[in-house]
Amino acid sequence: MDPIAVFAESPPPEAPVRIDRLVVPTWQHAEWGRVFRHGVRRSLSAHEVLIQSGATDRSLHFVVDGNFEVGITYVDGMSMSTVAQINAGTVIGEQSFFDGHPRSANVWAVSSGEILTLPFAAFETLAMEEPPLARDLTFALARVLSLRLRNTTVRVRR
Amino acid sequence: MSAVNGASTPVAANGAAGPGPIAWAAIFTATCLLLLALNHILWLVVPALMALVLSYALYPPMRRLMYAGVARESAAALVTFVFLIVLVAATLALLSWAGARASDWQTGVERYLRGGALFLEQTLAVLEARWSVLARAHLSSSVTAWLNEFSSTFMERQVQPLAVSILSWLPAALLGPFFAFFFLRDGRRFHGFIARAVPNAYFEKTLDLLHDMHHTGRAYFTGLVKLAALDTLALGLGLWALGLPGAWLLALIAAILAWVPFVGSIAGCLLVVLVAATDFPKDPGMAYWAIALFVAVRMLDDFVFLPATVGKSLNLHPLVSVLMLFVGGAVAGVPGLALVLPLLGVATVVGTALSEILTDRRLLARHAYARRLRTEQAAADLA
Amino acid sequence: MLDFFRSASGGHLEQLRVLSLFADLSRRELQIVQGVLHARDYLPGEVIFDEGEEGYALYIVRTGRVLICRQGRPDSPIAELGAGSFFGELALLDSAPRAAQARALEPCTVAVFFGSDFISLLETEAKLSNKILLQLSRHLGRRLRGAVLGQSTEQHL
Numbered sequence: 001m002d003p004i005a006v007f008a009e010s011p012p013p014e015a016p017v018r019i020d021r022l023v024v025p026t027w028q029h030a031e032w033g034r035v036f037r038h039g040v041r042r043s044l045s046a047h048e049v050l051i052q053s054g055a056t057d058r059s060l061h062f063v064v065d066g067n068f069e070v071g072i073t074y075v076d077g078m079s080m081s082t083v084a085q086i087n088a089g090t091v092i093g094e095q096s097f098f099d100g101h102p103r104s105a106n107v108w109a110v111s112s113g114e115i116l117t118l119p120f121a122a123f124e125t126l127a128m129e130e131p132p133l134a135r136d137l138t139f140a141l142a143r144v145l146s147l148r149l150r151n152t153t154v155r156v157r158r
Numbered sequence: 159m160s161a162v163n164g165a166s167t168p169v170a171a172n173g174a175a176g177p178g179p180i181a182w183a184a185i186f187t188a189t190c191l192l193l194l195a196l197n198h199i200l201w202l203v204v205p206a207l208m209a210l211v212l213s214y215a216l217y218p219p220m221r222r223l224m225y226a227g228v229a230r231e232s233a234a235a236l237v238t239f240v241f242l243i244v245l246v247a248a249t250l251a252l253l254s255w256a257g258a259r260a261s262d263w264q265t266g267v268e269r270y271l272r273g274g275a276l277f278l279e280q281t282l283a284v285l286e287a288r289w290s291v292l293a294r295a296h297l298s299s300s301v302t303a304w305l306n307e308f309s310s311t312f313m314e315r316q317v318q319p320l321a322v323s324i325l326s327w328l329p330a331a332l333l334g335p336f337f338a339f340f341f342l343r344d345g346r347r348f349h350g351f352i353a354r355a356v357p358n359a360y361f362e363k364t365l366d367l368l369h370d371m372h373h374t375g376r377a378y379f380t381g382l383v384k385l386a387a388l389d390t391l392a393l394g395l396g397l398w399a400l401g402l403p404g405a406w407l408l409a410l411i412a413a414i415l416a417w418v419p420f421v422g423s424i425a426g427c428l429l430v431v432l433v434a435a436t437d438f439p440k441d442p443g444m445a446y447w448a449i450a451l452f453v454a455v456r457m458l459d460d461f462v463f464l465p466a467t468v469g470k471s472l473n474l475h476p477l478v479s480v481l482m483l484f485v486g487g488a489v490a491g492v493p494g495l496a497l498v499l500p501l502l503g504v505a506t507v508v509g510t511a512l513s514e515i516l517t518d519r520r521l522l523a524r525h526a527y528a529r530r531l532r533t534e535q536a537a538a539d540l541a
Numbered sequence: 542m543l544d545f546f547r548s549a550s551g552g553h554l555e556q557l558r559v560l561s562l563f564a565d566l567s568r569r570e571l572q573i574v575q576g577v578l579h580a581r582d583y584l585p586g587e588v589i590f591d592e593g594e595e596g597y598a599l600y601i602v603r604t605g606r607v608l609i610c611r612q613g614r615p616d617s618p619i620a621e622l623g624a625g626s627f628f629g630e631l632a633l634l635d636s637a638p639r640a641a642q643a644r645a646l647e648p649c650t651v652a653v654f655f656g657s658d659f660i661s662l663l664e665t666e667a668k669l670s671n672k673i674l675l676q677l678s679r680h681l682g683r684r685l686r687g688a689v690l691g692q693s694t695e696q697h698l
Contacts, residue, residue, distance in 0.1 A: 072690060083689055095682035098675065104686050131667035138674040139634070139663065145681040146634040152688045225666060227569050230576070346576065353579055361581060361653070362590070362597040369657045524588050531584045 003041065003064045003116045004032045006088050020147045021089045022062070024140045035133060036062075038122040044109040051093055051107035058120035060097040060141075063088050066113015072105045083152075085110070094141055097123075177506075181513035189482065189505045190489055193498060197490035201330040203497070209337030213345065214376050216241060220342055234343035242335055273436025274428075275305060277445055359525035360515055367511040374503050377471030382417055385459070385467040389413035392458060393430075396451040400444060402434055412452075416459070418496045419483050427452040472503035560601050560652075561680070562627050565672040573669060577658040583645035592642045596632025597656045601625075605649020612642045621646060630677055633659055 007022060008029045024031070039062065044050060050061065053073060063086055070084040070092070083105065086092055096103050097120055127134035177185065196203045216237045223233035256263075282301055286293040349368055356364040394409035402408065412426030430448045438444040460476075469479070479499060486498025515521060554571045557563050563574060580603070583589060589600060592612035600607075602624050609620040609628060619641055622628055632639055633656045663670040 094678075095686050098678040098682045099686075101683075101686070104690060127668075127671055131671055135663060135667045135671045135674065138671060138678060142674055142678045142681060143634045145678060145685055146631045149681060149685045149688060150631060150635070150637065150640055152685060221665065224576075225569075225573060227572075350579060358581055358583060358587065358589070361579075362655075365579070365653075365655045366597050366657075369655070520591060520594075524591075528584070528587050531587055535584060 001065045001088075001114060003036050003039075003062060003114075004029050006064050007062065008032045011089055015088070018087070018090055019151070020144045022091055022140055022144055024136050027136065031133060031136075034130065035118070035126065035137060036116055038126055039116045039118040041114065041116050043112070043114050045112050046109055049106065049108045050115065051103050051105070053103050053106045055103045057103075058097055058100055060094060060118045060120070060123070061092040062116040062118065063090055063092060064114040064116055066115075067110040068092060068107055068113065069110050070105050070107050084148075088113075091141065091144060094145055098141075098145075177510050177513040181509050185502070185505045185509035186482070186485075188509065189498065189502045190485060192501050192505070193486055193490045193494050196497060196501075197493055200493055201326075202333075203493075205330050205333035206337055208331070208334035209341055210375065211379050212241070212334060212338035213341035214379055216338065216342060230346070231343055234339055238335060238339040238342065241338075245335070270432045270436045273439060274432040276439065277431070277435030277442060278305070280442055357525050358528055359521050363511060363515055363521075367508065370507045370511070371504055374471060374507050375500070378468060378500050378503060381468035381471040385463055386410075386413040386417065388463045388467070389416055389455060389459065392455045392463075393451065396455070397430065397448070400434075400447055400451070402430070402444070402448070403437055404433070408433060418492060419499075420487070421492055421495060423452070423456060468499070472499060472506075474499070474502065474506065478502075556603070557652075560603075560625055560627070562601060562673055562676050564676060566669065570666075570669045570672070573662070573666065574654075574673075577654070577662065579653040579655065581651050581653055583649050583651065585645055585647055587645045589643040589645065589651070590629065590639050592640065593638045596629055596639045598629060599627060599633050599654040599656070599659065600629045600643070601627040601652040601654065603650040603652055606646040607649060607651070608644050608646045609641050610644070615642075615644060627680070630681070632656075634677075 007024075008027065011018075011021070041064070044066065050068060065088050068086045069082050070086065071082045086107075092107055092115070093103070095101070100120075123134065123137075126137075220230075220233045220237045223236060224230055228236070279298070279302065282298040286298055352368060353361065353365055390406070390409045390413040392409075393412055394406045397405035397409055408430055412423075412430060415422040415426040415429075418425075427449065430452065431445045434445040434448045435442065465476070469476070472479075474482075479502075482498050482502050483495060486494035488494070490497070554568060554575060557571050557575060557578075558566070563571060566574065578601075583605075589607065590596060602622050604624055607622045607626075607628065608615060608618050609622065610616075610618045628643055629639070631637065662673075
């Protein structure tokens with residue numbers, strides 16, 4: 001699948017509704033292309049691990065295709081809880097991308113899929129070369145973070 | 159992840175969404191009272207409006223200077239000074255150009271007025287020939303007599319008072335750049351002054367109100383410029399297709415005149431008809447096509463251009479806009495026609511915000527509680 | 542020569558720099574931000590904003606402490622924020638109503654960053670707004686990490 005089409009165009013009617021979809025209203029295909037040229041595409045097979053808890057990389061993963069699950073391991077080190085399911089049109093790994101701390105959860109592909117990975121160093125290059133693009137992307141990512149925070153706060157309260 | 163908004167308990171009831179009938183009545187009344195008051199101080203209103211438009215236009219370069227590290231006061235002084243230099247230079251150039259052509263213009267104006275009168279005579283003759291009832295009513299001779307009387311006293315009754323008004327307004331017009339400098343320099347400070355005067359409970363809503371007022375004003379004037387551009391394009395294309403000389407200049411003048419609703423559009427149409435009738439004396443059809451073009455562009459304005467430009471900025475129902483234009487004209491004449499819509503837009507923004515604040519029981523309760531806390535703090539060491 | 546036109550500096554800029562949101566800003570950028578901030582004072586117990594109301598601003602605690610709690614339940618706090626912390630940022634980002642109530646625990650002074658001024662800065666100053674957004678996103682990421690892991694997040698930054 002074309003990552004630019006996934007993020008630049010509205011999702012098909014049959015796709016699941018995502019409130020935390022990564023949306024940049026003012027961007028067309030060209031803008032997404034200029035950001036994605038800094039990233040690397042990767043295909044994953046079903047059950048393949050994308051992010052390992054404790055890992056120290058600072059990449060941001062744009063979900064182009066497929067379904068992914070986010071799970072946290074409890075203190076016993078054995079039991080795991082699924083905290084989120086993520087599909088195309090949004091991002092994974094945004095927390096460590098911004099704060100640089102080790103990954104706090106595991107992420108694996110439920111079905112075969114494709115992601116586009118943007119390393120933090122590449123984002124810093126983008127911020128120097130094209131500050132307005134970096135600003136728009138950061139704002140959209142901050143919005144995704146805030147929506148996920150609201151959703152998580154409500155679920156914790158329940 | 160499901161869609162949630164995080165709020166579990168709704169806050170105590172606000173007022174209904176949008177202003178109610180009482181608020182709307184207050185908005186319309188305030189607009190009319192403002193029109194009445196402003197009509198008496200037009201010598202101040204006109205330069206203030208000029209200053210507002212000027213401050214909107216000069217704000218972007220001022221902001222660029224500020225972001226480059228220049229102090230606000232110096233940036234405001236610099237952009238105003240540069241504008242004044244450009245204005246003086248342009249005025250001197252225009253005066254010398256106009257002075258060289260003054261006698262040509264006088265001849266030209268007389269020629270076009272004669273052409274217009276001839277066109278009117280021909281049109282009335284055709285109408286009387288077609289409809290005998292008009293001939294029996296002596297339409298042609300009545301209109302001609304009225305026109306003769308009007309033109310014989312035109313200088314005394316129209317031009318002289320107009321010239322005296324323009325001369326008496328000239329010093330006030332110089333206030334425009336003066337006001338604009340202070341709007342630019344102290345606008346933010348005034349904004350903060352208003353915000354500081356508001357109690358904490360109403361603070362966020364007041365900031366939002368000030369922002370909406372500012373946004374409405376800027377959007378309205380930007381809408382006017384866009385409307386003039388669209389009208390110039392539509393009229394210019396039509397007049398050029400008709401073969402009228404100076405089509406684009408005529409279209410621009412008519413588009414700017416149209417900023418004054420009704421009266422301005424009619425004045426623009428008269429101007430074009432005069433030119434068409436004079437430059438094509440043997441082809442009265444040219445003038446009729448010009449009138450038809452104006453009517454067509456007027457329809458385009460009312461149904462397409464206005465809603466997309468000025469209408470969008472003011473967010474007013476078309477029926478309300480038209481009714482208030484009539485009210486504005488009745489209350490304050492031509493100035494009322496020009497001022498009523500932006501005043502109504504601002505009054506609507508203020509009235510909406512006030513009605514939300516005054517009907518929000520929770521905000522009123524928070525304010526009362528804060529006042530009690532401050533009273534208790536002030537009386538803390540008093541027995 | 543430009544120095545002649547530059548505005549006089551104040552200790553206020555250094556007070557802004559200690560705030561986490563503006564930690565990465567240069568002196569010129571701090572001056573720009575200082576020009577758009579408003580200052581408000583609150584007495585202990587005074588409500589800053591209610592849960593569920595429409596939010597227009599982000600608040601930064603200059604002095605004092607602020608309590609974040611569920612509407613009408615100040616005895617069950619979600620967080621207590623001290624000087625340097627900020628709150629109310631969610632409403633700016635996703636235009637949803639306030640997720641909790643904020644009230645002053647002590648006499649406090651807050652700096653208020655109005656949403657439209659924030660958006661205006663985003664549009665006109667990309668580098669400045671990048672720095673603020675990065676700090677904002679780091680803060681949100683920490684809070685989200687804490688919420689997901691069920692830990693109480695240290696709010697003072």
